[in-house]
Amino acid sequence: MCDEEKLARWAREGISRRQFAALGGAAAVAACTPPGFGGDLPVPACRPSSGCGPAAPATIERAVRFATPDGTMDGFFVHPDSGPAPAVLFWPDIAGLREAKRAMARRLAARGHAVLVANPYYRDVAGERFADFADFAGNEGFAQVRPWRAKLDAAAIMRDAVAAIGWLDGQAAVDSTRGVGTQGYCMGGPFTVWTAAAVPARVRAAASFHGGGLVREGEPASPHNLLDRTRAAFLFAIAQDDDAEAPGHKRTLREAAAAAGRPAQVEVYAGDHGWTVPDSPAYAPAEAERAWEDLLALYRGALA
DSSP states (O other): OOOHHHHHHHHHTTOOHHHHHHTTTTTSOOSOOOTTOOTTSOOOOOOTTSSOSTTSOOEEEEEEEEEETTEEEEEEEEEETTSOBOEEEEEOOTTOSOHHHHHHHHHHHTTTOEEEEEOTTTTTOOSOSOSSHHHHHHTTHHHHHHHHHTTOOHHHHHHHHHHHHHHHHTSTTBOTTSOEEEEEETTHHHHHHHHHHHSTTTEEEEEEESOSOSOOTTOTTOGGGSGGGOOOEEEEEEEHHHHHHOTTHHHHHHHHHHHHTOOEEEEEESSOTTTTOTTSTTOOHHHHHHHHHHHHHHHHHHOO
């Protein structure tokens, strides 16, 4: 889970952005830089299947706003310029919409997806609030987002998902004859299940990366209790330290998926919480690439 005490210690010690990234083993030099990544951020290695490098397809991007039952959601939309593509609703982690997430979306768009990165905190603030995780850690990020997060229960996210997917289906860049994917990180992990349950006729794939709160005992709206309301295939990518804290959760997720008749890959990766996110102190490039390949495989199989 997101470790408030650890982030606070890093902030007190005055760790720089570059040092913050290096804490996660991210000092390895990448072979290519997705558009928009700054020099202080680690980047995924360029490989034939990665969607980066000079041969990567061109994409188009813009900031967007649209109505929801709770207000006006804003976000970042990027898609291939070659024609309509299957949509993906992308839920950020606790630090919200920022350049690391935009770069991750660009990489996915280069692989043929129309990606909306939602601002989960739109009820309170618009746009980017933290430049990266170092900014979040150094500027009392947890204290700032705590009241915003309190509003993001299952009902709120399901309303947001209906609005966001409705907006996506109205875009010329989206192939609405194909299924929708959704992916989420940290607090965004459970949002993917709630999204799949909110719009089962459209969502065909959902991927949670180091998601927190996937199993909430005694709560009817716990994500593991809602799998039978979905028609999606799932990837639950679990951090090794999260698994150490709650080793029974992976079994609960597998059993819930089996009972619901939903295909699900439930796997513990050799990375700590945040290992897939390039500006996270836990970023682990090799395991992040393995998770990326698993995500692409999920989408290839489910978004036909």
